[in-house]
Amino acid sequence: MTERILIKNLSALEDGPVRVAGWVETVRDQKKVQFIVLRDETGSVQLVNPATRELNDEDADSATKLEITEAISGLAQGSFVSIEGDLKHDERVKLGGIEIKIRSLTIASEAIPETPIASDSSSDKRMDWRFLDLRRPEQNLVFRIQTTFEHALRTYWIEHDFIEVHTPKLMASPSESRAELFELEYFDTKAYLAQSPQFFKQMAQSAGFGAIFEIAPAFRADPSFTSRHATEFTSVDAEISWVDSHEDVMKLHEELLVAGFTAVKEKHGAAIKELFDIDLEVPTVPFPRIPLAEAKQIVADRGYEIPRADADMDPEGERQIAAYVKETYGHDFVFLTDYASSIRPFYHMRHADNPELTNSYDLIYNGVEISTGAQREHRIDILIEQAKDKGMEPEELDFYLDFFRYGVPTHGGFGMGLARVLMLMLHQQSIREVTYLFRSPTRLMP
Amino acid sequence: MTERILIKNLSALEDGPVRVAGWVETVRDQKKVQFIVLRDETGSVQLVNPATRELNDEDADSATKLEITEAISGLAQGSFVSIEGDLKHDERVKLGGIEIKIRSLTIASEAIPETPIASDSSSDKRMDWRFLDLRRPEQNLVFRIQTTFEHALRTYWIEHDFIEVHTPKLMASPSESRAELFELEYFDTKAYLAQSPQFFKQMAQSAGFGAIFEIAPAFRADPSFTSRHATEFTSVDAEISWVDSHEDVMKLHEELLVAGFTAVKEKHGAAIKELFDIDLEVPTVPFPRIPLAEAKQIVADRGYEIPRADADMDPEGERQIAAYVKETYGHDFVFLTDYASSIRPFYHMRHADNPELTNSYDLIYNGVEISTGAQREHRIDILIEQAKDKGMEPEELDFYLDFFRYGVPTHGGFGMGLARVLMLMLHQQSIREVTYLFRSPTRLMP
Structure with a gap:
């Protein structure tokens, strides 16, 4: 050495x-x-x-x-x-x-004398020469922050007896929906790349693992080009047994984020101030929680009409509710809760007294969604009904439904986009800036 | 809750x-x-x-x-x-x-009354019902051990200022060779699943990251059905700058394993004894190192003729040299070093005084290879020559070669199969027993 x-x-x-x-x-x-x-x-x-x-x-x-x-x-x-x-x-x-x-x-x-990028090069050009772009101290810091953040999450999980799992990314059927799915030839058959570890996180519940976590790649054949989407991204996932509702999942979620932000502030607070001119704040718990219906009313009262036919928020609505929360509670995070069943996957548990609503949430940070969480439906009969309700074929889901046929505890969890957290933490314009090598429909290189 | x-x-x-x-x-x-x-x-x-x-x-x-x-x-x-x-x-x-x-x-x-597997069911049947198989205390312990082991490795890395990277699994070209490669439709083009993070670990060196690690899935379209192979596996990877030779990589590697085994023994030693009847030993450093040529002579002297035309060991040879090391040094691990250039990838550095040999090693644990490491060739002219030497087209590798054209430190690293370590630690017959959900040419479910 x-x-x-x-x-x-x-x-x-x-x-x-x-x-x-x-x-x-x-x-x-x-x-x-x-x-x-x-x-x-x-x-x-x-x-x-x-x-x-x-x-x-x-x-x-x-x-x-x-x-x-x-x-x-x-x-x-x-x-x-x-x-x-x-x-x-x-x-x-x-x-x-x-x-x-x-x-x-x-x-x-020795390097070739002519450096192909400069600090004012376009984002696309910098991505072409990402290994040179990463030499900038700001970029080096991004990945040190990522390292510290992930280690703090994992340390929290370890201290709370979670088991780390590595769920397969090669699947025989889609994990979320047939949309945005990568398909590949797999010997004599076809395989799909996991869009999320959802089914296999739930399998761990049936396996009696109790509480589990995974940080791993997920894949979406998403043709869109926004600042928040990639075809491959790092998903931070946890799933826990014996929840009473999504409230238990949110409690875990906010504690984890506090652990992550505390570690980042402690180790990199001064460098973040120096290189990004940001005073990183550790959020206080509990994070504000607002039922989605109420949030939409608040946004409407602020004069913004959400131009969507479905019951969902749109990005501007998320910015508006975040602004409201910042003004009212001084908080950068907000859980929007109880999304309509119509815009949630079949495996989200619905309210006992109102099947139109789910035991679910989105977590908004600095105006952008970073995560979706929920209590899962664990009762096989209801689960099958909800799958049919969404136009799915229970036969295709049979291997997944088996997890419930042989006993499973109540459970819930969340998936969170790592790059989104970093982007918002460091006030960056796009997840590209905080992704080691970004992947989009037109970018597979380097 | x-x-x-x-x-x-x-x-x-x-x-x-x-x-x-x-x-x-x-x-x-x-x-x-x-x-x-x-x-x-x-x-x-x-x-x-x-x-x-x-x-x-x-x-x-x-x-x-x-x-x-x-x-x-x-x-x-x-x-x-x-x-x-x-x-x-x-x-x-x-x-x-x-x-x-x-x-x-x-x-x-409530569970369906008839449980489809029993403790004496075949391995294949247990894999069909993996979520029930995982309820066995031995299986639960396997994944607790995995959790502790990985956390100990990561803690070592964090304490030594390594940066965690998430390299892309979608690539525009093969990372190792055209053999055993999964190909998929990627919008208007084709993509390949990463067989290893090799190129992108090296990119971090050119990016000036110094020392990096990643634990992530890797994919091989390997049609074989052995106890040691899977089409998707969890790869433990590290890469460090400023090495003088593969010796520096081996030193990191053995220290990491000691950290991992120490943590596992401390937390799970008693349970491993109870459920697997194994007295787990923390290996001592340095692990024995034997040049491959010498190891082959030792194996030959023991009366085993390796039936291979190339210069490589075979599985029985690995068992034989491990037995010799156990008898001679009382050690469960051995680094076999200085493999022939003919059986190593083009990016392994060759000896300065003998281009027939490389600055590389395999790590053998309880008679089975668990890892390959090497110093990488960082000099662009020599790297291109070595790629041509292996019949590769430098044009296809251009994005990778760029990492070297703009300056790179000397560097080296290793990739290690997580499931192999666990299999051998717990004296299991196959990596299937220690993989959450095993993937083979005929197994994509559950």
Whole structure:
């Protein structure tokens, strides 16, 4: 291993010999002195080299010095190098008050001199060169935040005795609907890519697993091009036994988000402020809960008429209700509850006293839906009726219905789009900005 | 939420009212007294009910009592129920020395009386009814172990500043080879399912991420039916910058496994002993390392001639070298190193002084390969030569080669099959036994 010091740790060191490694951000090649700004995954530092432009018989090291000088003169931005040198604290140096005087330089790989993107390149162009785009400190931070956020969720789950499952992404039948489904040749038959882990999360309930979680890819052959949709996305899923209603699921959900936001704020709050100019707030619990019918009335009273024939909210309606919640409760999150049965999947449990409504919710964060949760219908007879009600063929669902025929506890859960949470947390325009490699109908590369 | 007490926590409680919930394992319906063994995800407990077989005018509660008695008489094995009752410690009760006298019983869902599998059912039949198979305590433990193991790996990575990535599973070109590739219609073009995250793990190196990890599904259209292969499997992947050789990767790999095994032994050691009769050992570091050529000589000296035309080990050879390592070093793991270039992918770095060999390894655990790791070739010219050498078209790899054209540090990593580790840890015959839902050429259901 090249035993390097991470650049963020340099300033705490005393003056002396160090080794750093990273990529070249800039080279200033002056006649008498050369400067490199070197970046690694933790920060950037200035390297300095007194230029030796010709051999000097009186200096035994002049050949080496000339070699280093010429190597620096030829260094393209982006090249990866490892440097040995002497660290010196110097208040005059703008970049962190430290500088490293180069003693030796090893080039791991040289970059093509012309960088194909700049900070003002279009989103599409940056996606074409995503690996270069990801070198920006803001992008590096996004994925550190993602890492911390996920680990905090998983730690919460582990502490609450959840079991992690890896549900299959190859299925013999659609998991949600025949729309937006990827189909593939599978030996002598056909398979479908899982649109969600829904059925298999529920299977864990019948298996007596109690409480389970999964963070994994899900696939939707969605032809739309919005800032919120991708054909492949990372779905954060949990499902728990013995719920009395969707209220139990919401309670889990908000506690999890508090755990995630707390960890992110603690570890990255200062960096988020510096790079995104955002004061990240940890939400308070309970999050506000508003029945959808009431939310629609509130939005209507604000003068916005939702232009939809079905009973659902639209994106502008979600922004409006979020604005109302922010004004009224000072909260960035709101659970919209009790969606109409007509716009919910067959497996959502309906109200005991009103089959027009479901024990379900959407979670809205900064005006955008990030999640859907519900209590599931666990009574086989009612489940079959609800499936028929939606025009589904119970025969096609038989393997799923079996989970209920052999006993299952009451249960519920949610699925949440990871990239949406990050997009909204960091006030980004699109999930593309917070997805490692975005996939859309026209984007399969790199 | 049904506020239940987990069965494992009952014995620590004092006598008194409790609520438990789970599924019915057995019912003994005697004339005067009824017994239920109830199981939840943590254990099983005996419930008792003095039978009331007819109404009694002198007992105001006799109608309720009769109702409970008749409900128990009709309870099918597998039904999920919630019970209120009185806990009593009683040494005479074989099952944990405790018993709960039933006060009320709520049936969440009744099971079909005939259970389609028994403990001696064939593996295939048990896979058909996996959700019932998973109710066995051994199976529940498998997935608790998996949960603990993965969390320990991730905690190690987090503590060492790794970034978690979610690489896309939809690709425009094969990630490993054209063999064993799933192809799907993707809008107006074709996409392939990722056989490994290889290219995108390497992209993170060029992106300056330093050290990254991912645990995610991978897909191989592998027509074989062995105990070690599946068409979809969970791949544990890591990739790190600035390695000097594959030795650096092996060092990470063994430290990670020690972290995982330590956590599993600590949390589940006693249960593994009880249910699998295995004394789990945490491996010591360093794991033995044997160059492949030497390993083949050792195996040959033991009298086993590897019947392969290429330079590779075969499964029996792996068992033989593992037996040798166990006898010689008392170790369950061995790194076989420096595989021939002819049997390694083009992206493995070759020895500087001998291009016939690579900076690579396989990790063998209890006689079976669980992982392949390597230093990657990061020098673009050599990488292109090696790709041509393997008969590949550099044009097809262009998006991948770009990662190297704009600078990349030296790097290496490994991919490890999660189910193989669990199979070998728990001395199971097949990865099917430790996979939530197994996928093979003939199995897409449930």
